[in-house]
Amino acid sequence: MACNKGREKxxxxxxxxxxxxxxxxxxxxxxxxxxxxxxxxxxxxxQGTWNSEHQFVEVTKRTGKFGLHMGHTASNGVFLLxxxxxxxxxxxxxxxxxxxxVPLSLEDAYLRFLPDQDDIDRYLVYGxxxxxxxxxxxxxxx
Numbered sequence: 001m002a003c004n005k006g007r008e009k010x011x012x013x014x015x016x017x018x019x020x021x022x023x024x025x026x027x028x029x030x031x032x033x034x035x036x037x038x039x040x041x042x043x044x045x046x047q048g049t050w051n052s053e054h055q056f057v058e059v060t061k062r063t064g065k066f067g068l069h070m071g072h073t074a075s076n077g078v079f080l081l082x083x084x085x086x087x088x089x090x091x092x093x094x095x096x097x098x099x100x101x102v103p104l105s106l107e108d109a110y111l112r113f114l115p116d117q118d119d120i121d122r123y124l125v126y127g128x129x130x131x132x133x134x135x136x137x138x139x140x141x142x
Contacts, residue, residue, distance in 0.1 A: 034107040048086060050099040050112060057086035057097055064094060069135045082138055083113035084126040091127070 013019065046064060048057040059071065059079040070085040081089070089095035090109050097104045099112070114120045129136045 034110065045093075046089065046095045048081065048095060048097050050086075050097055050104065050109075052099070052112065055083060055113075057081040057083070057095075059095075066094065083119070084123045084138075087113050087123060088127050088130055 047061040048059040071081045
């Protein structure tokens with residue numbers, strides 16, 4: 001995948017053909033990355049199930065330490081992940097998520113978990129800060 005090193009960043013659409021080609025190239029790169037098959041050892045993966053009605057992942061098998069700084073335990077004792085958290089762990093290869101007993105690919109999860117641009121923006125910020133080592137918590141409205 002090509003980097004934009006040494007060139008000035010573009011912040012607003014200018015309608016040029018050059019910019020349209022650059023955007024199309026970026027879209028193709030993203031599609032290629034999302035379509036790549038990723039493999040992990042099943043015994044080392046946490047596992048969860050997507051609940052589309054309530055928009056969370058119910059973790060059915062936990063491995064690793066991610067529960068220390070993400071997710072929460074519901075009143076019934078079930079460990080839950082927000083869509084951003086679940087997608088981040090799926091992207092890292094630490095979590096397998098099923099829906100209707102079928103494992104979700106990364107591309108399927110993006111489509112289900114991030115239905116609109118606000119969700120995509122939230123995930124991009126969450127993923128970026130998490131990869132930098134920050135512990136990102138969802139704002140609790142009062």
